Amino acid sequence: MRSVLAILLLLSPAAFSQAPRVVALPSQSPLVNFRFVFLTGAASDPATQPGLASLTAAMLAEGGSAKLAYREILDAMFPMATSVSYQVDKEMTTFWAVTHVDNLDAFYALFRSMLLEPGWRQDDLKRLRDDAINALRVNLRGNNDEELGKEVLYSRLFAGHPYMHHNLGTVSSLEKLTVRDLQGFYKTGYTQANLIIGLAGGYPPEFLARVRKDFASLPKGKPAASRARPAPAPVQGLHLEMIEKNTRSVAISFGFPLTVKRGDPDFVPLLVMQSWLGQHRSSGGRLYDRIREARGLNYGDYAYIEHFPNGMFRFEPSPNVARARQIFQIWIRPLEPPTAHFGLRLALYELDRLLKTGLSEEEFQRTRSFLATYVNLLTKTKQAELGYAIDSLYYRIPGSYNQYLKDGLAKLTRDDVNRAIRKHLQTSNMQMVVVASGCQELSKRLLAGAVSPMKYNAAKPEDILREDKIVEAWNIPLQAANVRITPVEKVFE
């Protein structure tokens, strides 16, 4: 049985109104989950120092404390089989860990010292700077065409905006950052006003008070202005950014800025649209059905109205990447080069079709019913439950995300969804990103607009062949001036 206090806290995640805010989910579990979020991140990087927020967080989570070198921290954590993970996004910096209640005191002593008394050692900085540069140059640019395409899409749509740069920064900026820069960022960003403490599991009742007291040693600070970001410049016409690299297949993402975010009136209607058009990593979405299932063009095709990093590695989104400004995005998984033109046309055709016809009543009902139950699975782990509750504080959603979504779905009609589709989606003003080998050749084909007929290895139903006739000549009104080819080595450099 949960205690009365626990129930109160569950009903009201923001039970403590004074900073730092607390989300507490006590239970009888032998595990204790920590999830501490600071409302600061890459959007707070000074314009000349992209990567500062990320490197600062890395120094806390993967560097030494004032008293202990990082190797001593690793040594102490090893027998407990725990470690501190971190994530930096535009508006949030998250540190999380799980420990067995047997080790709570020993683990917390380490966690506390890492966050409150960082060691700022030069050799940690050197290692973590190398890691960040390699994450950009090797892991992203070198080895992950799909995530690269998505990140370039964001950076193009947010050109000149605090969201423009990659969370990790740029290679040239990372090379210049000093310990003093990181300390400065820590001092202004890591404040009580910015902190949300998340705790779940079988910790003793007095533990929370102890944590609050310890973290009261942070500067008080002022609440972050992280919800008030200007809209990015609107996209005018179709734009194509092509990343040239030596790779087997063609990765495509495209989209445009969205004015809707979680908590806004049109969020739930658009979530139904997203799920119908392209529920992440799930069959049954329209794009998946038409591009992969019916035609075998690739491994999957999905749609998004919220940031979803590392989608190729995850089935559920990571919480605590809340943003004041979101985009609508379609992700087309790598295509064989000869079908790339057709694949892009097919996705655009489907988006156009959605705008013209909307969802049928049956499609609406089915998708709504799916989301109303599926939402339970999003919070199946304690870390996710904490994460969603913290996001709800950011988006000012009263109660849990699950309840917010269920309530929103319950009063939704098909007309609400189709109206939101017509209001927020369009096909004329869009940024597209292609990661491929032979971009010059592909861009010529796209600009010429020549037909791109499909050849299949098997017989296809009549309706597919009929549709193909339309898709193979689908007009993508691109202007040569809006096409840019960038060698991969230059991206995020």
Next chain:
Amino acid sequence: MAAAAAAPQKMFPYPYQQHDFNNGLRLITVPTDFPNVVSLYIVVATGSRNEVELGKTGFAHFFEHMMFRGTKEYPPDKYNDVIKKAGASFNAYTSDDLTAYHTTFSKPDLETILRMEADRFQNLSYSEDVFKTEALAVLGEYNKNSASPGMKISEQMRGLAFQQHTYRHTTMGFLKDIQDMPNQYAYSKMFFDRYYRPEYTTIIVAGDVNNDATRAMVEKHWGAWKRGSYNAPIPKEPAQDGPRQAHIDWPSPTLPWTVVAFRAAAYSDDAKDSAALDLLSFLAFSENSPLYRKLVLEDQKVDLLSAGNADHVDPYLFTVHSRVKKAADMDSVREQILSTLAGFKDTLVSAEELDKVKRHVRYSFALGMDNSEALAGVLASYVALRRTPETINRVYDLYSQITPEDIRNAARKYFVESGRTTVTLTGVSK
């Protein structure tokens, strides 16, 4: 120190029921105290290990895709409808030794899902056209994996270290076989007939469930499934006759990799070799090991260092991966990895260091059990090896019994030059 106590304590903490039906199907039910959610894993003890015929590599994985292509009663649209109505998440994966189908949903939908799954395992039906289209989606999966050197390294390593055994190819299969998949419709029917049989299959139901009611549902929907008779002639790999080595030139810029592997022992929950190698991988290469400290933290010549003795039905590999920052350091890193391993042949580890590792593995296991889906997923990986949760308790008991001498014996037996395979990779310079 409850979870880490040296005294044997059941490592798999949930009471479970295991039931064998007459047709050879096994059901494992694990009621948990995580409310409302149920996680279903259907584990078929068939993976790329079972791909014994030339030109048919990647078929177990391909078949995993075909299982979503429907039956007469539940064509894909209807299957998706049921899943959508249940708000379920579902997926599947294939490895060397198993294919697992998993679905997580709310408890009132258990019978609906069990019934629908029973139908596709017994009555799968797809046309040749659909088959050919799905083969292209598999090629799409190969394509999305191909951007990273990891798959290429794995392909090379397996191809070198094994000459007979089916572990010589990856689960994705050889590219030429994937490209030929559209032509293998008839073979796919035979594959289903051989392996999608009750004696190969274990159903795991974990979560907010009742043992007896679940068993009755499985009996009702899966009881009529006919037992098969096929046993794959898995070739035995002869002892390796000397060190083997290969280098990969990666066509774009990337950091160099040095990967060293030794032929190792099959998973066992009663013989000590495999358990000793597991613990050794932590002693030698975990984040608190002297080598990690030197290469990653102090010299900073390596940015990724990891090792593992992955559980397999048949003897597989003890593999050490290192990503090196400069190609000039690759030889030295390789030498340090080898001398670290050689050190375990001569010097006994201290009881204190060994105890830290034992605590690590026990806590690591306990921390992974935080929801029904995770629990069922862990169970699935063991079920493919021994078909019972009890193997978890047995292997963790075995860990607690490993002595410094056992570690030394394992090092002497397995870290021999004749069983070594090395794969290096370098990218083009910018």
